[in-house]
Amino acid sequence: MQPALIVKEALKLLRASIPATIEIHSDIVSRETIKADPTQIHQVVMNLCTNAFHAMREAGGVLRVELVDVQVSDGNMIPGLNLTPGSYLRLEVSDTGYGMSKETQGKIFMPYFTTKVSGDGTGLGLAVVHGIIENCGGTITVYSEVDEGTVFRVYLPTIHDDLSKNSEAAGSLTPPRGRGEMIMVVDDEKHMVEVYEEVLKEYGYRVAVFQNGNDAYDAFKEAPKKIDLLLSDMAMPGMNGKDLVKKVLALRPDLPVIINTGFSALLGREEALALGIAEYLQKPISLNEILRTIHHLLTEG
Numbered sequence: 001m002q003p004a005l006i007v008k009e010a011l012k013l014l015r016a017s018i019p020a021t022i023e024i025h026s027d028i029v030s031r032e033t034i035k036a037d038p039t040q041i042h043q044v045v046m047n048l049c050t051n052a053f054h055a056m057r058e059a060g061g062v063l064r065v066e067l068v069d070v071q072v073s074d075g076n077m078i079p080g081l082n083l084t085p086g087s088y089l090r091l092e093v094s095d096t097g098y099g100m101s102k103e104t105q106g107k108i109f110m111p112y113f114t115t116k117v118s119g120d121g122t123g124l125g126l127a128v129v130h131g132i133i134e135n136c137g138g139t140i141t142v143y144s145e146v147d148e149g150t151v152f153r154v155y156l157p158t159i160h161d162d163l164s165k166n167s168e169a170a171g172s173l174t175p176p177r178g179r180g181e182m183i184m185v186v187d188d189e190k191h192m193v194e195v196y197e198e199v200l201k202e203y204g205y206r207v208a209v210f211q212n213g214n215d216a217y218d219a220f221k222e223a224p225k226k227i228d229l230l231l232s233d234m235a236m237p238g239m240n241g242k243d244l245v246k247k248v249l250a251l252r253p254d255l256p257v258i259i260n261t262g263f264s265a266l267l268g269r270e271e272a273l274a275l276g277i278a279e280y281l282q283k284p285i286s287l288n289e290i291l292r293t294i295h296h297l298l299t300e301g
Contacts, residue, residue: 001033001034001035001036001037001038001041002031002032002033002034003030003032003034003036003041003067003089003091003156004028004030004031004067006038006041006042006045007026007028007045007065007067007091008026008028008189009042009235009261010042010045010046010049011024011026011045011049011065012188012235012236012237013046013235014046014049014050014053014063016235018053018057018063019057019060021056021057021059021060021061022053022056022057022060022061022062022063023061023062023063024062024063024065025062025063025064025065026064026065026066027064027065027066027067027068028065028066028067029066029067029068029069030067030068030069030089030090032069032087032089032158033158033159034089034136034156034157034158034159035136035137035157035159036132036136036156038282040132040135040136041132043128043129043132044091044129044132044133044154045065045091045093047125047126047128047129048091048093048129048152048154049063049065049093050125051095051125051126051150052093052094052095052097052150053095054097055095055097055098055099055149055150056095056096056097059097061095061096061097061149062095062096063093063094063095064092064093064094064095065091065092065093066090066091066092067089067090067091067092068089068090068092069087069088069089069090069158070087070088070089070090070155071086071087071088072084072085072086072087072088073085078155081139081141081155083139083155084157086157086158087157087158088138088155088156088157088158089155089156089157089158090153090154090155091153091154091156092151092152092153092154093151093152093154094149094150094151094152095149095150096148096149097149097150098146098147099144099145099146099147099148099149099150100142100144100146100150101146105142105144108126108142109126109127109129109130109140110127133154133156136156136157137156137157138154138155138156138157139154139155140152140153140154140155141153175203175288175291175292175295176291176292176295176299177203177204177295178200178203178204178205178294178295178298179204180204180205180206181205181206181228181229181298182205182206182207182208182226182227182228182229183200183205183206183207183208183227183228183229183230183231183294184208184209184210184216184219184220184227184229184230184231184232185197185200185207185208185209185210185231185232186209186210186211186212186213186216186230186231186232186233186236186241186244187209187211187232187233187236187260188211188212188233188236188237189211189233190211192233193209193210193211194209195287196209196231197209199287199291200291200294203291205294208227212236212237212238212239213232213236213238213239213240213241213243213244214238214239216232216244217239217244217247217248220248220251221247221251224248224251224252224255225252227252227255228256228298229255229256229257229258229294229297229298230245230248230255230256230257230258231258231260231290231294232244232245232257232258232259232260233259233260233261234259234260234261235261241259241261242259242275245257245259245275245276245277246275249275249276253276256278256297256298257276257277257278257279258277258278258279258280258281258290258293258294258297259272259277259279259280259281260281260282260290261280261281261282278297279293279297281293
């Protein structure tokens with residue numbers, strides 16, 4: 001799976017739930033792939049970011065999240081970690097909160113240890129994070145100073161060789177081509193709409209891309225019969241995917257709709273299908289699978 005997609009989805013959910021006194025700065029550079037359970041990686045990101053939020057909620061501050069690639073040529077290149085030489089993905093979550101003492105830092109990954117008061121969450125979070133990272137063959141570090149903030153760094157090995165083999169295998173199952181059908185794509189991530197547009201055109205479709213639900217709906221209601229299928233993200237600022245789908249299907253109940261979501265609490269699979277959504281896909285998902293789903297809905301309904 002590709003952690004970049006999970007991290008971006010988690011940050012969108014966090015932005016909607018934490019106060020404006022806390023700024024979120026992100027630098028999601030890596031596009032590498034790791035061997036992991038997407039649900040668990042989402043849990044790691046949410047746990048680390050939630051802890052950062054709790055450390056800043058009284059005075060406000062800055063939450064920084066970075067996802068970058070690291071090449072380790074020497075096991076001692078990163079002091080104290082003794083990583084096997086190779087390619088790694090580094091997830092860094094930092095805050096400007098009240099920080100931790102050295103004594104507290106030595107206990108934070110212990111089961112049931114917590115600094116939170118009763119009723120303010122459990123102490124399971126960081127122990128769970130530690131276990132997930134170890135099971136993925138990675139490691140996690142923490143650096144903190146009292147009143148200066150905290151930095152967590154997660155290192156996970158990437159899988160270049162396995163990915164290339166899987167890509168070759170997937171290439172032998174080339175998705176069917178389209179016949180000029182018009183696909184409306186809605187996603188607030190500029191990178192994602194550019195990828196969708198390029199790939200869909202390459203496979204014979206016409207494409208109309210939008211980065212927010214309001215613009216997409218305004219365009220749709222002008223000519224609802226010109227769109228053959230809607231592919232929409234779920235978590236978007238302004239009009240989210242759920243609200244967009246409701247409005248679109250009110251005008252065109254027969255329109256095939258695909259919702260492509262991460263871990264949104266706004267819309268589950270059963271509710272999505274009850275709304276009339278044809279397919280509910282969970283990120284991360286391959287472009288080949290999206291292409292096959294689009295072709296299936298357009299040709300077989």
